[in-house]
Amino acid sequence: MSSPLRLGIAGLGTVGAGVVKIISRKQELLAARAGRPIEVTAVSARSRDKDRGVDMSTYGWENDPVALARRDDVDVFVELMGGEDGPARNATEAALAAGKDVVTANKAMLAHHGQALAMAAEDAGRVIRFEAAVAGGIPVIKALTEGLAGNEITRVMGVMNGTCNYILTRMEAEGLGYNILFEEAGKLGYLEADPTLDVGGIDAAHKLALLASIAFGTKVDFDGVELEGIEQVTLEDIRHAADMGFRIKLLGVAQRSGRGLEQRMRPCLVPASSPLGQLEGGTNMVVIEGDQVGQVVLRGAGAGEGPTASAVLSDIMDIARGDRISTFGQPASGLVTPIRAQSAVAAPYYLRMELEDKPGALAKVATVLGDSGVSIDRMRQYGHESSSAPVLIVTHKAARNAVDAALEALPKTGVVLGTPVALRIEAV
Amino acid sequence: MSSPLRLGIAGLGTVGAGVVKIISRKQELLAARAGRPIEVTAVSARSRDKDRGVDMSTYGWENDPVALARRDDVDVFVELMGGEDGPARNATEAALAAGKDVVTANKAMLAHHGQALAMAAEDAGRVIRFEAAVAGGIPVIKALTEGLAGNEITRVMGVMNGTCNYILTRMEAEGLGYNILFEEAGKLGYLEADPTLDVGGIDAAHKLALLASIAFGTKVDFDGVELEGIEQVTLEDIRHAADMGFRIKLLGVAQRSGRGLEQRMRPCLVPASSPLGQLEGGTNMVVIEGDQVGQVVLRGAGAGEGPTASAVLSDIMDIARGDRISTFGQPASGLVTPIRAQSAVAAPYYLRMELEDKPGALAKVATVLGDSGVSIDRMRQYGHESSSAPVLIVTHKAARNAVDAALEALPKTGVVLGTPVALRIEAV
Structure with missing residues (x-):
């Protein structure tokens, strides 16, 4: 068996602690599948002493994630801190510069700096993997980048914010207004610290921008996403839509329109009988359409410790096996700047x-x-x-x-x- | 850009011709994504002169697929002939022995000889890939082998024979009996030459046995699949089931039962409101359950030129990129012989x-x-x-x-x- 793959994990929240748990408890299974042991060398977080449900004392510790990213005994820097700039970005850049591969769940960072980071990775001969950044445990980045690599993608769409879908489906099922359910979601801990990331559609738009880049070979263009949250969706419209056989979903859609790229994240109506229409609660769904494959639908948990850690592990295992795919499925230097074509595609x-x-x-x-x-x-x-x-x-x-x-x-x-x-x- | 990946394609039916078409028409896109050109060196089929909708004259020709598999100017042998033994198996073995990687859509061959072929591949330092063998265009082998590699799989199930699902959903929708729809399916060309492969559940059981091997780290055990086709499903039962909120599906299920492995391919009832219950017509669905990820559902076309060619291309692209995963997700030498536990798991x-x-x-x-x-x-x-x-x-x-x-x-x-x-x- 080959030498171990050595990880430095920055960020020990729910997901980070979940990843450490899996690695410490399933060494044999992971080693058999990866062909080599997966080891945690060192970790970094804001607080060293917090109880995270798993013994961290056997790992090295760094107060500074940048120092962790540069450690000689780390092969892969696992960034689970979040935030589009600040420590996450600094440490990711430091890791690439120091010749480390990077696994991250950070959709905001990639939506804003994906192209620059992908270029930096290529210059350093390193990879950035981010399965956990989109749709939690659903292996959608892999499906799009690898599983459907023989297709010209014609459209990719998804319900990718569980909180929004939870609020919308509860509005219909319980007949409760948006404001009541928004408050409830907050109490249940379903909302980000800045709730507009969720209900404003920003979090889902980050994910859409990443999928669009892979699907269409374009530079990530988050600012090109036409964005509207669910704050204005009324119970009245949900009921009328239902009467006519539709459901209202916060649906992200990316598709070509002539030579342009249209990216939308807005509430819209879908047939109640379609897989997207039938999606209830916090579950995520991504629909990919290719010229050869037709429509492929992927459904699963979009958040939570287990699902997100599962996605992080998938990336780690790929790197352990020697897979060296480009960040967005093809060399970043070849990605083109998309021509924005907002709402060019006609619809009812x-x-x-x-x-x-x-x-x-x-x-x-x-x-x-x-x-x-x-x-x-x-x-x-x-x-x-x-x-x-x-x-x-x-x-x-x-x-x-x-x-x-x-x-x-x-x-x-x-x-x-x-x-x-x-x-x-x-x-x- | 690296040197081209050179293919020898044996079998030029719908799928083989489809693969050649995509490769000849999308050279630039595939090369960008794979990091190197994908080229067809030579092909083999029963008839050289048949019109296949694409110009084959620029490729080398071999009457004997074994000769194709051994050609020095072939890196990957693409086996699309079908059949569990005979030319497909001979050529696959010859390809591995000659140091070629293999891509195949042949579920029957792998269900019967998967372990021996995987061992031969490992001995030769080569890979066998078979995304197209299970559920057509749905990237389910990839999802299970790579995307969910951090999970202990608890259950995998699927509707994986489109013809059976077509017949069953038409029985319910049209109120027509099995025999009428069986004949209709034959006329529409939906049935294999030996229709018991479809309606007897054998084709779907081949696929289930392959999924089970990956999911549970066991040697492929097709003979361990408890098998029952749809021939005995009556309109009466379909209607009664519907009255009680269920649909009848030919559902394959593989799950652990104590230390044993239970594999079933039998008609059974599922809630009409579940994703599996709502699956209509020839579409396939695979449901994977992991200890971390929960339930992931994958849905798409299970057959046809485009979807199957898409899956073949996915494997070719992975090999072009240098991915070297073991046939069943971990070394074949480490796969264990499953203890058969037929119908051990209780159910209503x-x-x-x-x-x-x-x-x-x-x-x-x-x-x-x-x-x-x-x-x-x-x-x-x-x-x-x-x-x-x-x-x-x-x-x-x-x-x-x-x-x-x-x-x-x-x-x-x-x-x-x-x-x-x-x-x-x-x-x-």
Whole structure:
């Protein structure tokens, strides 16, 4: 058997402690599968004395993760601290410069600095692996980078923030409003310290940007993601969508549009009977579409100690076996800067508006939509006792800018109360 | 860029021709991802002149696949002929002996000779890859071998024969009997030349045996798979199952049972609302459960030119990148012979029997079940105009041998007409 693979693990939160536990308890199994022993040389965290449910005293200790990253007796630097800059980035750069491979779960760091780090890794002849950064335990980076490497990817999409999906499915199941469930999620510890990372869609958008880079051979372009969180999703829209056979999901979609790349992370409607529509609670799902393979759906736990540690271990095992794949599936120097094509791909839309009960009101709405280039597929007007009534419209395929033009024009008709709602219906 | 990876492809049916097409049409993309060009050196098939939709004249030709496997200008032998013995096995052995890596889609060959071939590969310092042998385009071998390598696998299951799932879902949707749909599947070209490979569950059992080997570190044990096809599944049972919230699937399950390994490929009931229950038509699904990751579900096309070629390409690309993983995820010399533990894991069962309309009939049935160690969870007796009535029983968890004992005893009560049906209800 070959020499051990020696790890330096920085960050001993839930995931870091989970990784140490697995390595210490399954030495034989991991060695058999990797062809060599996997060993923890040293660790680093903010507090040395905290009880983490596993004995850390047999490992070396570094207060400074950068010092850990540079240790001569470390082959792989495992970065589980998080944060897009600061210690995580400094230590990752130090590790690469010192000739270490890097395994990280840090989606924010890679979404912002992925290209620079991938270049640094290549210059140093090292690899960066990040299975745990996207969709927790689901081996989606591996599926996209390796398992579907013979495909031109046509679209990749996913529900990749468990907290958002938990809130949305509970809203529908319990009939509770967003604010109540947001508070509940906070109490249950489901929210990041900065909750807009979750409910604002930022965390999921980080993941989408990483998938898009691999899928389309482009530089990670987080700023190119069209971003909208779930804060504005109402119980009313969830119910109306359900009535029409849809569910509202915070769905990330990346696809080519002509020569451009469209990346969206927005609440949208999907058929309730589709795998994405049926996804309940905190579970994650990623759908990959390739020109050869058709549609592949991957589903599993998107967070938590075990699933995330499983993904980290997968990367460690690959490195132990000698796999040397490029960070984003091909040399970083060959990745191209994507041309942003926001909402260029047409889709049907769900529109909801409150209409005054006046003769000709519907006709005015229809005229505005037609003038904007949006045609109506089906419409529902609900019974009402007040002087206004909710109207739901499902459009034929329309460009987002046509829908935006209609949204701007509708209030000017004098028959639409408040702000109309428009949600994309994604064909899944 | 490194030297090209040179392929010899034996078998130019749908999949073989598909692989050649992708390689000839996507040279640039594949080279970027693999870090080196992928080239076809020579091919072999039964007929040289057949039109396969792609120009084969630029490649070398061998009438004998063994000669192809031994060519000095071939690095990887791609075996797409099929058949558990004969040319496929001879050429595979010749390729390994000549120091070539092997990529194959041949589940039958590996199910029967996987251990010997894996040993031969190791002795030669070569790899055998077979992503295309299981579940078509779904990268399930990769997920299990690499993506979840940090897990102890607790159970792996799957719907892995599209034809069977097509027949079963059509039976339910159209209310047509098995025989009609079997004939239809034949006319549509969905059946193997020997249809018992499909409807007898053999093809799916081949796949299950391969997954079990990887999951549990055991030698492939196809003969240890408890096997039952879908030929005996009736429309009546499909309807009764649906009434009670279940669907009948030809589901393969491999799991540890004490120190033994249980492998089953039998029709069984799964909740209609579960991902497996919702799987329609020819699509495949594999569910992997690990101690760390929980449940991961993979879904996609299980057959066809594009999906299967996609899987073959995935293996070729891995070899091009230098990945050298063992055939079944760890050295073949370390795989243990599994202790067969057939149907050792208890489960609830669905029982259907035709009961004579006599006083005390139900009591007799209940007594027999109780005496056999099978307790009743719920029961339905249907209205009837004849002198007998169908009775459905869902049992609490019971051992298969207890159920078998009850099945043997029931006809002796004198109140049960014909042969009772028993189908396992798998918790998914």
